[in-house]
Amino acid sequence: MTEQMVTEYVRNAWYAAAWAEELTDQPLPRTLLGENVVLFRGASGVIGALEDICPHRMAPLSLGVVEGDNLRCGYHGLLFDCAGKCQEIPGQVNIPPKAHARHFPLVERWQLAWIWMGEPDRADPELIPNWFWLDHPDWDDSHGTIKYDCNYALIVDNLIDLSHTTFTHKGTIGTEDVAKTPILSERRNGAVYVERVMTQTEPSPFYKKAGGFTGKVDRWQKITYAPPGDMVIDAGAVPAGSNDPNQGIDTRIIGYLTPETDTTVFHFWAFARDFALGDDTVTSMIADQIEITFNEDKALLDGQQRNIDATPGRKLLDNNADAGVVLCRKLLDERLAADQADPA
Ligand code: FES
Ligand SMILES: [Fe+2]
Structure with a gap:
């Protein structure tokens, strides 16, 4: 007999996260597999998916702004690239390694943005469904x-x-x-x-x-x-x-x-x-x-x-x-x- 619900998620898989057209210079907050993510598109067309939590004081990064190919937190202005690497801390020269936003592999294909929420090293784009x-x-x-x-x-x-x-x-x-x-x-x-x-x-x-x-x-x-x-x-x-x-x-x-x-x-x-x-x-x-x-x-x-x-x-x-x-x-x-x- 079939169970009512399945309450676990396969993590190591590509999931459709958004239509590509939804990704713009306006950060898009979206909950996927129970996790809060922010999706955005940089000026050169690159797309990024970061945990919607700034590593500084945990403000939602989706309240920030896209600048070039980066996303700037709307609270104290830390600047992150699509891979979550901090590019700038206002008023500070040194950028400690901990100033890193968690990022998720994100690939644009078949008019969609596909996200990988498992082990990043296993995110092989060849595994994206063939649509x-x-x-x-x-x-x-x-x-x-x-x-x-x-x-x-x-x-x-x-x-x-x-x-x-x-x-x-x-x-x-x-x-x-x-x-x-x-x-x-x-x-x-x-x-x-x-x-x-x-x-x-x-x-x-x-x-x-x-x-x-x-x-x-x-x-x-x-x-x-x-x-x-x-x-x-x-x-x-x-x-x-x-x-x-x-x-x-x-x-x-x-x-x-x-x-x-x-x-x-x-x-x-x-x-x-x-x-x-x-x-x-x-x-x-x-x-x-x-x-x-x-x-x-x-x-x-x-x-x-x-x-x-x-x-x-x-x-x-x-x-x-x-x-x-x-x-x-x-x-x-x-x-x-x-x-x-x-x-x-
Ligand atoms: S909480 Fe993001 S810069 Fe402070
Ligand atoms: Fe139906």
Whole structure:
């Protein structure tokens, strides 16, 4: 039986911290994995992530100002670079080594800033999830962030088990056949893979709008979850029986789930498509539909968390459609155990 919440974090992993466009010369305070961080962009374009605590008197560095490529504390003016090294102490020539702000490796890739909150020496950028769709000329995307007031495992459960779309998202992506169609779920290359294929099925309201389908379709959902927070859904449809990808639509609903606290989580989402490239009307139509859809989830997820808070310790019931959920929780547990066994 599945536990209600997962209250530990894999530290040695890249997490999406912000959209790159959010990083400016205005320091951005953000709580990630329970720690207060300040994110900023210097004048040359470099980005930095420091603990939001000045080593001098513990003022929040996010109340400071960006100067050039550095961040100056708003209290007594110590100046730190992106690596947390103190560059200046007003009125003092010597800079003691202790005048160092804790820093986190931060890399800009796929339109996002990725943070590493574990052992800095292990922060290999090659380990950043491959979200190439966001930079590829054959794909266009809508993207955004939604915050849920729930434990991060609940949104993993939500995205891996799309049977809920039949009931939660009737007006957008859900159709009756989704919950009725059995799934394949298995471990694949260090991830959990769940597949659902529906043939001769009604297109959802969203698919009718986006793909212009008038008749029945063959439709698929292929979901890959790589712990701790990388979730990619390959979803698309073609006219029923056509087997021709050029006649249909192919999309990726990509998400990174970054815990803020035990009971709040950021969902950095992107919806990449291989049709209507460069069409801003389609980009914003999709963003609107996604926002409606994810807010439908939010109502349920936030409500689940309120019930969990009121009823701690109760175990959850697992059904057939939860096969993928159970595999994900198991894989996440294993990843947590490995991270804790070898933290350095
Ligand atoms: S608290 Fe930051 S400079 Fe004093
Ligand atoms: Fe949903």
